[in-house]
Amino acid sequence: MPKGTFSNLPEVKRRRIIDAALEEFSANSYGRASLTRITRQAGIAKGSMYQYFDDKFDLYCYLLRLAGERKLAFISEAIEALGPGPDFFAMLKAAVVGGFRLAREDSRLLALGNRFVLEMDPGWREKVMVRLGLRGESTIEEWARDGVRRGEIDPGIKPSTAARLIWAASESVGQELAAGKLSPDQAEAEFTALIGVLERGLRPRAGEKGEMNR
Amino acid sequence: MPKGTFSNLPEVKRRRIIDAALEEFSANSYGRASLTRITRQAGIAKGSMYQYFDDKFDLYCYLLRLAGERKLAFISEAIEALGPGPDFFAMLKAAVVGGFRLAREDSRLLALGNRFVLEMDPGWREKVMVRLGLRGESTIEEWARDGVRRGEIDPGIKPSTAARLIWAASESVGQELAAGKLSPDQAEAEFTALIGVLERGLRPRAGEKGEMNR
DNA sequence: CTAGGATGTGACTGATCAGTCATGTGACCG
DNA sequence: CGGTCACATGACTGATCAGTCACATCCTAG
Numbered sequence: 001m002p003k004g005t006f007s008n009l010p011e012v013k014r015r016r017i018i019d020a021a022l023e024e025f026s027a028n029s030y031g032r033a034s035l036t037r038i039t040r041q042a043g044i045a046k047g048s049m050y051q052y053f054d055d056k057f058d059l060y061c062y063l064l065r066l067a068g069e070r071k072l073a074f075i076s077e078a079i080e081a082l083g084p085g086p087d088f089f090a091m092l093k094a095a096v097v098g099g100f101r102l103a104r105e106d107s108r109l110l111a112l113g114n115r116f117v118l119e120m121d122p123g124w125r126e127k128v129m130v131r132l133g134l135r136g137e138s139t140i141e142e143w144a145r146d147g148v149r150r151g152e153i154d155p156g157i158k159p160s161t162a163a164r165l166i167w168a169a170s171e172s173v174g175q176e177l178a179a180g181k182l183s184p185d186q187a188e189a190e191f192t193a194l195i196g197v198l199e200r201g202l203r204p205r206a207g208e209k210g211e212m213n214r
Numbered sequence: 215m216p217k218g219t220f221s222n223l224p225e226v227k228r229r230r231i232i233d234a235a236l237e238e239f240s241a242n243s244y245g246r247a248s249l250t251r252i253t254r255q256a257g258i259a260k261g262s263m264y265q266y267f268d269d270k271f272d273l274y275c276y277l278l279r280l281a282g283e284r285k286l287a288f289i290s291e292a293i294e295a296l297g298p299g300p301d302f303f304a305m306l307k308a309a310v311v312g313g314f315r316l317a318r319e320d321s322r323l324l325a326l327g328n329r330f331v332l333e334m335d336p337g338w339r340e341k342v343m344v345r346l347g348l349r350g351e352s353t354i355e356e357w358a359r360d361g362v363r364r365g366e367i368d369p370g371i372k373p374s375t376a377a378r379l380i381w382a383a384s385e386s387v388g389q390e391l392a393a394g395k396l397s398p399d400q401a402e403a404e405f406t407a408l409i410g411v412l413e414r415g416l417r418p419r420a421g422e423k424g425e426m427n428r
Numbered sequence: 429c430t431a432g433g434a435t436g437t438g439a440c441t442g443a444t445c446a447g448t449c450a451t452g453t454g455a456c457c458g
Numbered sequence: 459c460g461g462t463c464a465c466a467t468g469a470c471t472g473a474t475c476a477g478t479c480a481c482a483t484c485c486t487a488g
Contacts, residue, residue, distance in 0.1 A: 005435070029334050031246055035476065045437040047478080056476065118332050120243045122393060161407045168382035179336060193375045201415025219465070249446065259467040261448080270446065 002062050006052035017042045017052070021063055026108035030060055030119060061131050064116060067102075067109040068132065074098045074105075088147030089199045092140070096170045096191055103177055103184050111178040117171065140166055147202075154204040162202055169194040216276055220266035231256045231266070235277055240322035244274055244333060275345050278330060281316075281323040282346065288312045288319075302361035303413045306354075310384045310405055317391055317398050325392040331385065354380055361416075368418040376416055383408040 078098025144159035234256035292312025358373035
C-alpha cells in the first residue's frame with residue numbers, strides 16, 4: 001500500500017503521479033516499465049517515489065487495485081441494472097460489456113488489467129493476487145454452476161468448461177479493445193456475437209439428455 | 215538466419231546451444247531472456263554466439279521457426295490421417311489436438327510458441343512474423359468460410375466470430391498445457407469438451423434461418 | 429525566531445544486459 | 459616449417475535499471 005505521505009500529497013501532484021505511472025504500466029509490461037521514466041514524467045525526484053511507495057511492486061499493486069475497483073464498479077452497476085434474479089446469459093453479457101465500459105472512462109485502466117493477465121510468470125501473478133486479496137477467475141464458474149442448477153445450462157456440460165469458454169471469449173475481445181484495435185462499441189458488438197454462439201451451445205436442448213462429458 | 219558457422223558445428227555442440235536457448239526462451243519472455251545465461255548454460259563464450267547468429271533477435275527467430283515447423287508437422291499429420299474432404303469440426307479438432315501433441319515431444323517447443331503469442335508489444339510480434347514470412351492466424355477463418363459454404367456452420371454466424379471463438383478456446387487450453395497445469399491427455403480431453411459446445415453453437419439448426427449478426 | 433521532524437532531492441551503488449573486439453588457438457596447405 | 463584462415467574467447471563498453479542515502483528545504487510548534 002502507499003505510505004501515509006502519499007495520501008497527504010496535494011490532489012494535483014498525486015494525480016500527476018498516478019497518471020504518469022498508469023501511462024508507463026499500461027504501455028509496458030511490469031518488467032519493462034521504468035520507475036525512472038515515471039518520476040521524470042511526473043516531475044518528481046526518484047527518491048520521492050520511495051517516500052510514497054515501498055517499491056516498484058507496491059506502486060504497481062496500488063494501480064492495479066485502482067483499476068480493479070473501477071472495473072468492479074462498472075460491472076456491479078451493469079448487473080444491478082438488470083433487476084433481480086437475472087438469467088445466466090443476461091448477467092454474463094451485462095458483466096462483460098459493463099467491464100468494457102471502463103475503456104470509455106480511461107482505456108489505460110483497462111489496458112493495465114489486461115496486461116496483468118498476460119504477464120508471464122505465473123508465480124509473480126499469484127504474488128500480486130495474494131497482495132490484493134483476490135481469488136482467481138472462479139466467479140464465472142460459480143455463476144455457471146448456478147446456471148446449471150437453474151436449468152439455463154445443459155447439465156452435461158461441466159461448469160468449468162462453460163467458464164473457460166466465456167473467459168476466453170471475453171479475454172479475446174478485451175485484449176483487442178485495450179489494444180485499440182476495437183472501439184468500445186465494436187467490442188460490445190463483437191462480444192454479443194460471441195455470447196450468442198455460446199448461448200446456443202450451452203443452453204439445454206429440448207429432448208436431449210446431455211451427455212457431452214464423462 | 216543462423217550463419218554458416220552454426221551449421222558447420224558438430225552436432226553435439228549445436229544441440230547443446232539449441233537446448234540452452236530453448237530452455238531460456240521458453241522459461242522467460244524475450245525481453246527477460248538472457249544471452250549471457252544461454253552461453254553459460256551451453257558452455258560457450260559469449261562472443262561465439264555472435265559467430266553463429268547476428269544477434270538475440272536472430273537466435274530467437276531461429277528457435278521460433280524450429281518450433282513452428284515441428285508443430286506444423288504434427289498438425290499436418292493429424293489432418294492427413296483424417297482422409298479426404300473432412301468436416302470442419304473434425305479437421306479443427308484434429309489440428310488443435312495434433313498441435314498439442316508437440317508437447318509430448320518437447321514441451322518447451324510448445325511453450326515457446328505460446329509465449330510468443332503472449333508477447334506484449336504488437337509491433338515487435340509483427341516484426342517477427344515478417345521475418346518468418348508468416349501470415350496471421352487467418353487460417354482458421356478461411357476454414358470457417360469454407361465451413362459456412364458447405365453448410366457445416368450456420369450462415370448467420372460470421373466466419374471471424376467462429377474463428378475467434380475457436381482460437382480463444384485453443385489458446386486457453388494450450389496455455390495451461392504449456393504451463394504444465396494440464397497433461398497432454400487432459401488438454402486433449404478439455405479441448406474436446408470445448409469444441410463440443412462450440413459445435414453445438416455453430417452448426418446450423420434445422421428450421422432456423424440464422425440471423426445472429428447484422 | 430528557532431529547533432526539529434517531515435518531506436524533497438538527485439548523484440550514487442551495484443547489478444544486469446546486448447553487443448564488440450583484440451587476441452588466442454588450431455587445422456590445413458605449400 | 460611458416461603462413462593463412464576460420465573459429466573461440468572473455469574482458470570490456472555503454473546503457474538501463476531499482477533502490478539508497480546524505481543532504482537540502484519546508485513547516486510547524488514552542
